[in-house]
Amino acid sequence: MYDFEIERAVGEVERRRAKKVFVQAPDGLKQFLADFVSRLSKVCEVYVSINPCYGGCDLEDDKAAMIGADMVIHIGHEKFIEGAEKVQTIYLPAPHMVDVKDLASLAASELKKRGFTKVGVLANLQHVVHVGEFVRALEAAGIVPVVDRQTAGLVLGCRTGGAKRIEGEVDAFLFIGGGEFHPLGVAMDVEKEVFIADPYRNEVRGTVEMVKKTLSQRWWAIMEAAKSKRFGVIVVTKPGQFSIKSAEKIAAGIRAAGREAYQLVGDEVSPERFASFPFIEAFIVTGCPRIATDAYQDPNRPVLNEAEAWKMLEIIKPGNR
Ligand code: SF4
Numbered sequence: 001m002y003d004f005e006i007e008r009a010v011g012e013v014e015r016r017r018a019k020k021v022f023v024q025a026p027d028g029l030k031q032f033l034a035d036f037v038s039r040l041s042k043v044c045e046v047y048v049s050i051n052p053c054y055g056g057c058d059l060e061d062d063k064a065a066m067i068g069a070d071m072v073i074h075i076g077h078e079k080f081i082e083g084a085e086k087v088q089t090i091y092l093p094a095p096h097m098v099d100v101k102d103l104a105s106l107a108a109s110e111l112k113k114r115g116f117t118k119v120g121v122l123a124n125l126q127h128v129v130h131v132g133e134f135v136r137a138l139e140a141a142g143i144v145p146v147v148d149r150q151t152a153g154l155v156l157g158c159r160t161g162g163a164k165r166i167e168g169e170v171d172a173f174l175f176i177g178g179g180e181f182h183p184l185g186v187a188m189d190v191e192k193e194v195f196i197a198d199p200y201r202n203e204v205r206g207t208v209e210m211v212k213k214t215l216s217q218r219w220w221a222i223m224e225a226a227k228s229k230r231f232g233v234i235v236v237t238k239p240g241q242f243s244i245k246s247a248e249k250i251a252a253g254i255r256a257a258g259r260e261a262y263q264l265v266g267d268e269v270s271p272e273r274f275a276s277f278p279f280i281e282a283f284i285v286t287g288c289p290r291i292a293t294d295a296y297q298d299p300n301r302p303v304l305n306e307a308e309a310w311k312m313l314e315i316i317k318p319g320n321r
Helices: 008-013 035-040 061-066 101-113 128-140 181-189 209-227 242-256 289-294 306-316
Strands: 020-024 045-048 069-077 087-094 116-125 144-146 172-176 193-198 204-207 230-236 260-265 284-285 303-305
Touching: 008 069, 008 087, 020 035, 035 045, 069 242, 087 303, 101 128, 101 193, 101 289, 116 181, 128 144, 128 172, 128 289, 172 181, 172 209, 181 193, 181 209, 181 289, 204 209, 209 284, 209 289, 209 303, 209 306, 230 242, 242 260, 242 306, 284 289, 284 306, 289 303, 303 306
Parallel strands: 020 045, 020 069, 069 087, 116 144, 116 172, 172 193, 230 260, 230 284, 284 303
Antiparallel strands: 193 204
């Protein structure tokens, strides 16, 4: 179960004398909000966003302001956007409160069997609370655990500094959390092998095959995009993903290479949105870098993120083709 820190949230609402509160949570956590919202409704009027919520980058303070809310409670992420929000906001990380002792021992023994002696410990926001348990298990198995001091091991889908800063000190990484989104982000950014300790499945697994498959997909996308004549360059309006300057620079690079660039703008980027533009041969998304790498890839139309777009532009720039 997840800890929504309901009494802290109620205390913050009362201390700030908020009358109308706007609640945001990722889709995976919305199903657990019933008690939280019922309790909160005893002290204020509550509106829950039905929109997907992918990260702290996806803050809906503008929508909160639109409905006259005087406070946002953003669940499942930490503050991502620098500066003050349009409506006062608190962030509740919602840690996954599960006993990971056996999983930590299993992970330590798996890594020992493979001969690793120094292991970097990483986690997503819901599981960073468990880093200490894994550190103890690794030590008990005779492995030196390394945790980045700046982040306490926390990694996001687009922020892997907690791994990169310690890469030189370790011979593998252990990521605590479910799914593949975060560990894949790390594994694509580091040279060392990344293992997943998954508290939902109670298993430890590697990422080598997943990385190989993703790398080959990404190179395919870059090379296919390089053959395209008409590009859609998408500016994402989510506040933490908005980067019109990047989009304009990329569009200029495409035009300098003698190709056409259509400038597109939207809040939600998905294959359904792409379907409305059959004349575009390749899309470049300048928002979250993971939209391109994790979204469905049309076999005929590649989707690149900003970093990949710059690689592709190197290939097609005048003089290289
Ligand atoms: S990975 Fe994407 S959705 Fe997640 S915080 Fe980064 S920009 Fe936002």
